[in-house]
Amino acid sequence: SDRQARRIAAYWLIERQGWSPADAAAATGFKSAATAARWAQQVAMTGSAADSGEKRRKPRAAHARAIGDALEQVGFGSHRVAEHFHVQPMSQRHASESDKEGLTRRPWSAQEDAQLLHMRNAGHDIRLIATALGRTTHGVETRWTRLMKRLASHNQAQ
Numbered sequence: 001s002d003r004q005a006r007r008i009a010a011y012w013l014i015e016r017q018g019w020s021p022a023d024a025a026a027a028t029g030f031k032s033a034a035t036a037a038r039w040a041q042q043v044a045m046t047g048s049a050a051d052s053g054e055k056r057r058k059p060r061a062a063h064a065r066a067i068g069d070a071l072e073q074v075g076f077g078s079h080r081v082a083e084h085f086h087v088q089p090m091s092q093r094h095a096s097e098s099d100k101e102g103l104t105r106r107p108w109s110a111q112e113d114a115q116l117l118h119m120r121n122a123g124h125d126i127r128l129i130a131t132a133l134g135r136t137t138h139g140v141e142t143r144w145t146r147l148m149k150r151l152a153s154h155n156q157a158q
Contacts, residue, residue, distance in 0.1 A: 011040040
């Protein structure tokens with residue numbers, strides 16, 4: 001339901017993204033920061049964000065899918081995530097998953113590397129980072145691994 005979607009979105013913004021309850025309330029349409037905070041806390045305690053998934057799936061995957069669906073329902077799509085992290089949003093969504101040419105064939109910039117390091121060190125999910133950077137999850141994972149190897153070899157050389 002729309003109400004449950006707003007509750008899950010408030011949970012995601014407050015608990016996972018570190019937003020203030022007032023900002024989360026404004027983004028999700030709650031009347032007050034206290035209401036948004038209360039519902040976010042209830043979702044966190046009951047795990048009801050994961051309840052909307054299928055029984056056979058792991059709770060974490062169902063939870064992530066439910067949060068993504070909830071954010072889309074309240075109009076908080078990838079462009080808002082990118083806006084929050086001050087990066088360029090994806091220029092457009094591709095019609096099919098197989099059409100990834102626009103996402104994968106761009107060299108990584110120093111700004112994107114810095115954003116990836118910052119977001120990953122802050123504990124953000126690879127899917128969220130990929131959305132914010134306009135990259136595939138595989139591309140983000142590969143770049144993260146390469147950056148960590150480069151950093152480890154640099155630290156060893158010193």
